[in-house]
Amino acid sequence: MEKSIIHIENLKRDFIMGEETVHALKGISFSIQKGEFVTIMGTSGSGKSTLLNILGCLDRASSGLYEIDQVPVKNLSRNELAKIRNEKIGFIFQSYNLLPRTTALENVELSLVYNKAVPFRERKIRAAEALKSVGLETRMHHTPNQLSGGQQQRVAIARSLVNDPVLILSDEATGNLDTRTSYEIMALFQDLNSKGKTIAFVTHEPDIARFSKRTILLKDGHIIRDTPVENPGNAAQALKLLPKEE
Amino acid sequence: MRTLDLLLIALKALRLNKTKAFLTMLGIIIGVASVITMLAIGEGSKASIKKQLSGMGANMITVRPGAGMRGGVRMDMSSSQTLTLEDLATIKEKAKLITNISPQVDANGQAINGANNWPTSIYGVTPEYLAVRMLTVKKGTMINSTDVAIAGKVVVIGQTVYKNLFKNLEDPIGKTIRFNKIPFKVIGLLASKGETTFGQDQDDIILAPYTAVQKRILATTYLQSIVASARSEEVAENAVTELTNILRKSHKLSNKTEDDFNIFSQQEMITTISSTSEMLTVLLVAIAGISLLVGGIGIMNIMYVSVKERTREVGLRMALGGRGIDILLQFLTEAVLISITGGVIGIAVGLGATEIVARVFNWPTCITFYSIVISFAVCTITGIFFGWYPARKAADLDPITALRYE
Structure with a gap:
């Protein structure tokens, strides 16, 4: 059997709001294998943010099994969860979440600061390599306000790559970007995926989902569809088909 | 991290x-x-x-004759006659925490130089008194042991006395002044020391050999006090205890009897x-x-x-x-x-x-x-x-x- 990066069985998450209990996730099961490119879709309130938080080890399930890279997360302490987040997961956020007035290079280094395995001297080298891999080698010393939205998101992608995680977790990474830049970012994701990166991509835009290999659709805390994408689009080609900018 | x-x-x-x-x-x-x-x-x-305070002689210890009881009446300190030259000798011999020691007999009276006169005190002391009180001679010399031995009629005067007796501020050395009508030759002038913290003028003094004061002014043989300096300020309290023990022993006081002397140190004041x-x-x-x-x-x-x-x-x-x-x-x-x-x-x-x-x-x-x-x-x-x-x-x-x- 192939090595699963994510393995979830009958996962539930309840929130207690005063007297009421809200069942955000009502028992979902799926696995993500190494090298997959999965989009998790759903309308707001479908439980997709909750699932994302759990996948990202920022939150814990109420019941059910969650294994990341064969490690069950259930009984880990706060600090052990932090270590998992650092080593196994690369986060990409809708609003980039770069530190202001801090250069791209330093922003990428931030992930390495919390990784004890990386020696101090190696950080700059690794961060520079990561930036190069997202095509920002000429922008390393720019601060976020000197970068466009797409470039900022590339910095964030570089930051998520720098610790060589088993899973890249993206939360509406293209949500703040125009179509052209979104396609650029998707092309980057496809490129990373072709190099073997496992990606879980949360979005509500079907237009973006078609660039992935598999779609999981959530509704009211249940998975209502989990299908491979037929003829996944090629973002790089789609980009060329877009009308030229004025 | x-x-x-x-x-x-x-x-x-x-x-x-x-x-x-x-x-x-x-x-x-x-x-x-x-x-x-x-x-x-x-x-x-x-x-x-x-x-x-140290300038005043912070490690100074004063021994006074005790307030003895006579027929149930407590007597004035200075009227007691329990402190003698023998005590002085015993202390000199036995006390280990004492560096300088001097007897002191004082008398109040009028000092006269020609037309000028000034009410002051004469202190009968030994040469070591200077060290105990931290006084210095500015001009001339201090009384010496020969003066003490022969009860010489020589004095060393303080600045206040000098200014009042020698209005023209002429050289006082070698001049003769009278204290209670008895003539004394001035052989030294003390450096000014100013007032104490309590406003007592420390320059208003005349120093003379204690023998001279005993014999020529007071006609007594006992001492009014003994002043001594402890080795340091730190041992002052211990020196007081040591002196107490020495004196109790030499005065042959039983455990029940009160001290027939009083010992003061400056420590309390300093504290x-x-x-x-x-x-x-x-x-x-x-x-x-x-x-x-x-x-x-x-x-x-x-x-x-x-x-x-x-x-x-x-x-x-x-x-x-x-x-x-x-x-x-x-x-x-x-x-x-x-x-x-x-x-x-x-x-x-x-x-x-x-x-x-x-x-x-x-x-x-x-x-x-x-x-x-x-x-x-x-x-x-x-x-x-x-x-x-x-x-x-x-x-x-x-x-x-x-x-x-x-």
């Missing part, structure tokens, strides 16, 4: 908010500077009082005066300490705001693998860095202010090493103490909430 990282992050945060950091530091700077200055002033005045100035110091430091406390609250306030402002950053750092302790240390380092930097600047400002106080106001100041160590320690602790709560708050943030914080 490495210490170096913590320092770098904190330095960067401070660099990005220079004005805010400086204003926060200002509280600490003022607090530390005032603690240092106040302590320097307090210590300075204490040292100056102590010096003044009283020092404790007054100590209290003053405590008061000053308390005021300065309050300003340091206010500075600390300033740190807490700024750190609290800083944590609020950077909630998203905290969330991000947590998502990237920062543990609670990393976040806690990050904000704590920042707080401590502010307080330590403020402390260092404060120490410099305090030293400067002390120098100004010393130069401009001519106040006695004394910077002690411990005051610097203490203020530095206190501001570091202030940083940790007041930085802790906001830092803890940051560390306890829920990463999800922090990430979504607007």
